[in-house]
Amino acid sequence: MYETRTLQEKIKLLLTILIPILITQIGMYLMNFFDTIMAGQAGPDELAGVAIGSNIWLPVFTGLNGIMMAISPIVAQLKGAKQEKEISSSVKQGIYLSIAAALFIGCVGFWVLDPILSLFTIEAEVRHVAKYYLITLGLGIIPLFVFNLLRSFIDALGQTKISMGVILLTLPTNIVFNYMLIFGKWGAPALGGIGAGLASALTYWVACFIIVLIIHRVHLLRIYGIFANWSPPSLKSWTEQLRIGIPIGFAIFFETSIFATVTFFMTVYDTYTIAAHQAAINFASLVYMMPLSISFALTIAVGYEVGAGRYKAARTYSYLGISLAVGTSVVAGLILYLLDDEVARLYSSNEEVIELTKAFIFYAIFFQLSDGFGAPLQGILRGYKDVNITLMMAFISYWVIGLPSGYLMANFTPLGPFGYWMSLIIGLTAGAVALLFRMLHLQQKKQTHKKCLNENFIP
Template structure:
């Protein structure tokens, strides 16, 4: 990452950082996809068990990963301010925090997982697969959280191609281990869906170790001396990490959890409607990787420019990122209008499911446009270390506006199941407007603060 003087240089740096992040996010999503898909080829009970395990684990994982992602704006601002000597200190503190969070999750899981699964009244086989899948995944929590810290450190330096390469390496390893442990090939135990949990946990350990070695010995990262000194836990550093990270984590959790809630409400409709909803939601989630990746790139670039006190450059990156996301969302909208039926056929051969999924995909168009504004805007705000506002806005947008509006429309109008999507779109749109307004306020205050400092 370096100082850019022209807009063309800024566009080049934005895409150099963005494209590896996008590939990384798609690869991480593919890992969960292969866990579910390969378990489904073993048996329907294993598919259901893994799907339940994933649905319980993902909101927790994404929320806590969000807390640890606080290291990204901290490091990017330190680098922008030419305070590289403090980077290793904060990375080590974040690693201690990641270990502590993993221990909390493990202890909570011991007491909560069984009661939750018992309360779901599952078939015995499905219950056991979900339980032991989560038990297997538990062994990968500590390395996953440590990897999140190290990845965020690398990304904050603009070296996103390293984490892309590591994540791409992990995908075939995960698929191979699934092949061995789910189906019992080459003399390995035949574990079914539980094997996908073991495979993923082992993959997390491999990825964490590789990332750690590169962070320590890699030519680009060696100057930061991340592991040259192991610092003791410092309350002041933890306070800063938690102050920034907790709102980020909760904002991500609120977003992932609300979609899980909608899926739960959808269970009251017939099988075709549920299947169509899941198909459209899966495709929309895949498209969401675009604004999410732009969000992460903006956190890095805006943080770097804000740390250097270059308010104009930080603002330009924000405009570039948000406008790129909007432009790409309009392209995906055209794709869904023209090829919506073909997309639906990827997920099902049932004519009823295909027809229903097409309708859901039309609503997904408005999802993409709202996400294109809201998600990158959150990334820019994180670059300024302004995280509490986004946390409050996402909570209000999804849980106070989106879900209640969707429930009312679905239950008391002729829209039926589409009402939940209309509610979420309404919440997303309200959140996008509020976040954009907040970004303008933060940018103005930042510029005024800089002018005041220069005047003094």
């Protein structure tokens, strides 16, 4: 990261940060994408099982990983304020915290997995696949959390190409493991959807090993001494990170859990509907990697400028990111509309599943437009470390406004299962509008505060 003075320089720096993050996010999501596609080719029951498992795992992972994401604005602001000596300690404590979080969720999962699955009205084979998909996936939870913590540290320094390189190395590994373990190739057992979970866990270990090795060997990162002179866990440091991370994590949880809850309500329908719903969500989520990546890039750029007290530059980055995200979401909507049949056939050869998937994709066009507007706003507010109000906005938008309206439309109108997708559109739109007003208020407050400081300054 470095200070920019012109609009052209800001555009160039934002794209320099963004493009590797985008490739990294697409690579990470492609692991789940290939899990779903390859499990679907093993049969509808395997696809439905992976769908249930993924939708239980996703909100848990993203919520807890959101806590780890607190390291990104912390490091970005420390670097912007030229307090780089404090970065090493923050990252080390973040590693401790990520391991503790992984162990915690592993222990909780051991006790609650069966009760949660019993809530779903699903066939026995689908339940079996979902359960053991999650169990095998859990074998990689510690390296996954540590990897994401270290990746957030590297990205916050502006070295986003390094994370990109790690993912490009590990993605082929995931595909090979999937091929071996789902279909039973090269002497491995044919585990179906369960094999997809084990393949992902093994890939997480590979990714963590590579990123640790890079931090230890690359001079730009080694100078921070992340793996030298370890100090014991510090509750004070944990509290600082949790103060920022918990609101981030819960805000993400409230958003992603609404998708999981919609899948839960979908289980009253047949296996074909569940499979089609998962296929459409899976591809729409892949498209979402662009606004999500812009969000991460904005957290870094805005956090750096806020740390340096350059609020006008932070505001310029904000509007650049929002414009880019909305524009790319419009293009993505056109792609989904024009290529819906081709997308649906990636997931299944069953004609009934294909037609249902195409119908769900139509609704996905609209909710990803709302996501394209809301995601960069979340990244901007994280860059300011403004997370508490965002948490409340997420809860109200998704759970008070969105989901209840979807339940009513699904059960009391002819929309049926598509009513739940309307809840996604309503919730995401409400959230985006609320975040916009919060950003405008915060930017005005920061600018007024700086103006008052300048007026009262006596040389």
